Amino acid sequence: MSTDWLPSKRDGILAMAEDWSAVLLDKGSVWGVVPVELAAFNAAVAAAAAALQAAQQERSPTATQTCRDAFDALIAQMRFLKSRYFLSPPLTNTDVVSLLLTPKDSTRTPVPVPGNQVTAKTRPLGPGLLELVVEIIGDIEPDPYAADYGCSIYYLVLADGEDVPETPDKFLHQGFTRRKKETVNRPENERGRKICFCIRLENAKGQQGPWGPIFWTIVP
Structure with missing residues (x-):
């Protein structure tokens, strides 16, 4: 059932409560509603009216x-x-509708695997500190959970004279973030060396999209 089931205005709340009173008069005992609780509810309806x-x-x-x-x-x-009586059997969907509520939707919404690549612009912040400004390449494909997307960031610090690799197979996992700006802190002995990054988009189910392009900068 929806979390926004309660009407926003008092006359709507009262109308729903009065409907409940009528339905419970007929089916309250079948659903196991305790008579004392039903009486207290009816008294609250009358007082509110x-x-x-x-x-x-x-x-x-x-x-x-x-x-x-x-x-x-x-x-x-x-x-x-x-919470006590309406969320489980013996109530059917028809019973739920009679209470002016919405039956639970049991159909699962498919979550597509992200199809976009991700890259980032780098900016030095200070000794050993870099800022990555994450950018998604292209438009996000339709996904109701797109707001929960994040990025897994991978990196590799190169030895002196080592070439930038063509694939991220040996990259290490820097971490996961949902922020558009991520700070990377590297130790003193890596300053002046090349550091490569590669980022993958990740959806709400942990499914990762394709590898983004490899980019690199110098550890400040």
């Missing part, structure tokens, strides 16, 4: 606060009933 009517007529600070308190109590009762 009376308080809302009074607040609409009087529009005084006292009436407004009384209405607010009554609806806080009603909402607490509704949240309790929903």
Whole structure:
């Protein structure tokens, strides 16, 4: 069920609660709702209805606060009933709809493997410190979980005279980040040496996209 199941306005909340009262009068015992709890809920519905009517007529600070308190109590009762009785059998989807709720969607949304490459611009920040400004190459393919994408960063510090490799097979894992800017801190003995990077996009399920282009800079 959706987490935003509760109506945003008081008249909508009251309408839903009154609907629940009618449904529970018929099916409450079948669903195992304790009579004392059902009575407390019905009392909260009646109190909220009376308080809302009074607040609409009087529009005084006292009436407004009384209405607010009554609806806080009603909402607490509704949240309790929903979590205690409405989330599991014997309720069917038809029962859930009768309560003005949305049945749980059991269809899994497919999460595609990222298809984009990632690169980054480098900027020296100080001795041994580099900043990587991550850039995704091309437009992100449609994915409802794209906001959860991150990047796995790999690196390799080259020995003096060593050429930049053509593949990242020997690169080490620097870490995972969802930030667009990542700071890399290298030890003193690596200053002045070439450091290569290669980045892969990673989705919410941990599936990685293709390797990005290898790029390098000098450790400041």
